Amino acid sequence: MKIAILRRNGLGDLICTQPLIKFLQKTYPNAEINLFIDAGNAELARYLCPEINIHIIPKGNKYLSIIKTALLFRRKKIDIAISAKPTPMKLNNLFLWLLGAKKRYAVVTDKHWHSKLINCPVKQGHVNGYHQALKLLRIFSPNEDKLSPEFFPYIKSENTLQPIEYQSPMILFSVSNNRKYSLINNERLTLIANKILENYPKAKFIISSFKQDILLAEDLRSRIGKNSEIVVSDSLSSFLVLLNSMTLIIIGDGGICHLAASLQKKFVAFYGVTKPENWAPLATEDKCITLYDPENVNNIDLDKVYPAIFKLLKE
Numbered sequence: 001m002k003i004a005i006l007r008r009n010g011l012g013d014l015i016c017t018q019p020l021i022k023f024l025q026k027t028y029p030n031a032e033i034n035l036f037i038d039a040g041n042a043e044l045a046r047y048l049c050p051e052i053n054i055h056i057i058p059k060g061n062k063y064l065s066i067i068k069t070a071l072l073f074r075r076k077k078i079d080i081a082i083s084a085k086p087t088p089m090k091l092n093n094l095f096l097w098l099l100g101a102k103k104r105y106a107v108v109t110d111k112h113w114h115s116k117l118i119n120c121p122v123k124q125g126h127v128n129g130y131h132q133a134l135k136l137l138r139i140f141s142p143n144e145d146k147l148s149p150e151f152f153p154y155i156k157s158e159n160t161l162q163p164i165e166y167q168s169p170m171i172l173f174s175v176s177n178n179r180k181y182s183l184i185n186n187e188r189l190t191l192i193a194n195k196i197l198e199n200y201p202k203a204k205f206i207i208s209s210f211k212q213d214i215l216l217a218e219d220l221r222s223r224i225g226k227n228s229e230i231v232v233s234d235s236l237s238s239f240l241v242l243l244n245s246m247t248l249i250i251i252g253d254g255g256i257c258h259l260a261a262s263l264q265k266k267f268v269a270f271y272g273v274t275k276p277e278n279w280a281p282l283a284t285e286d287k288c289i290t291l292y293d294p295e296n297v298n299n300i301d302l303d304k305v306y307p308a309i310f311k312l313l314k315e
Contacts, residue, residue, distance in 0.1 A: 001030065001031040002031065002032045002034070002077065002078045003024055003031050003032065003078070003079065003081070003082070004033075004034045004036065004073070004081040004082070004099060005020065005021065005024075005034070005035050006082070006083050006084060006085075006092050006096065007036070007084035007085070008037065008038050010040075010041075010255065011041065011044055011255040012254070012255050012257075012279070013132075014041045014045065014048065015153045015258040015261075015262055016132045016136065016153070016258070017084045018048055018049065018133075018151075018152075018153040019134075019136070019147055019151035019152065019153065019282070020084060020136045021033060021052065023140070023144075024140070025051075025052075032053065033052040033053065034052070034055060034076070034078070035049060035052055035055065036055045036069065038056070039056050042054065043235075043236045047155045047156075048155055055069070055073070057069050063091070066091050066098075067094070070094075070096075070097075070098035070099045073099060077100070078101040079101065080101060080102070080103045080105070080140075081095075081096040081101030081103070081104050082106070082139060082140055083095075083096055083104075083118075086127045086132065086135035086139070087107055088106070088109050088114070088115065089106070089107075090112070092106060093106050093117045093118055094114060094117060096117065097118075103119065105120045106118045106121065106122065107121075107122050107123070107124055107127060108121040108123070108124075122138070122139050126138060126142060131147060131278055131279070131282075132278055133151075134146070134147045137151075153258070153261065153262040153282055154262055155240065155259075155262040168200065168202035169196070169248060170204050170247045171196060171203055171205050171206070171248050171249075172206045172208055172243065172248070172249045173193075173206070173251070174207075174209070174252070175207060175216040176209050176212075176213045177253075177254050179252065179253060179272070179274070181272040181273045181295065181297065182253040182270065182271065182274065182297050184250070184252050186216065186219055186220045186223060188298055188302070190220070190223040190224060191302060192302070192305065192306075193205055194224075195309075196309065196313075197227065204228070204229070206242065207220050207228055207230045208231055208242065209230055209231070209232055210232070211232055214230070217230045217232075218230065239259075243256070243259055246265060248265075248267060248268070248309065248313055249265055249266070249268075250267065251268075252270045252297050253269065253270065253272065253274050253279065253297070257269045257281045258282075260283075261281035261282050261288060264287060266287050266288070266312045266315075267281075267288055267312075268288075268289050268290075268291065268305065268308050268309055269281055269288060269289070269290045269291070270297035270300060271290060271291065271293075271297065272293050272294075272296045272297035272298075273294065273296075276290045276292050289311065289312065291308065
């Protein structure tokens with residue numbers, strides 16, 4: 001049995017594809033699974049899916065890249081190909097067809113010509129209303145209505161990812177987030193830090209930042225004081241080491257949430273606009289508490305934030 005999965009887009013999208021991969025591994029334990037991704041997810045894929053074949057779709061014209069890649073791997077004679085995207089995608093459907101897979105699974109609508117390229121179609125309504133990861137699983141196995149924790153994403157801790165042990169709590173904040181309404185502002189992070197210091201005077205705060213946000217990071221450090229430090233990670237590997245060393249991670253919706261869940265770290269996730277029922281981190285309740293406001297994470301009542309933080313710190 002040879003299986004191909006096509007999943008492009010971002011970091012969180014790839015992490016939400018792992019439950020589908022795990023389901024396929026359990027269903028077809030001897031299958032050869034091939035995952036086709038964009039170059040930007042290559043490093044993460046090696047951590048997240050070390051036991052399957054990873055294939056990088058070349059950069060450049062997206063149509064030419066898809067066509068060339070599909071035709072190149074057509075000789076593998078794929079049995080099952082899945083478009084791991086919960087919406088109709090012309091390029092994905094074309095890829096599955098050109099790949100020559102015997103069974104091609106994808107979300108389709110009747111109005112699109114490329115729907116005819118899919119011989120195992122799934123209607124849009126069949127995946128709507130579910131978590132992103134469960135949507136992808138339902139594309140292949142339509143009767144699944146709950147995601148078992150055994151299929152949750154997991155990054156195996158290798159030697160390079162072993163956490164450093166500290167006697168006092170290590171708390172991570174982030175001042176970088178490409179989602180405007182998911183970025184916790186410095187005023188609120190300062191209030192949160194001060195509340196933690198009241199209970200844990202020796203707590204240390206790591207301020208994670210992209211290079212372009214360093215001024216924002218310096219402002220937060222000046223507010224928190226000597227108990228804080230700025231860290232700018234230069235690679236995914238170093239960032240995973242950083243996350244894995246934390247006692248608690250406090251961040252807004254985004255890729256860090258999904259990485260923290262995959263590392264099985266404790267964290268409080270602030271969601272603004274993005275609905276948790278669709279994109280919440282795949283983590284158990286003893287690891288993650290998700291708080292939500294439909295407009296902006298900075299509207300979330302701190303009287304709900306503090307109990308969540310101290311519950312995870314005490315546990």
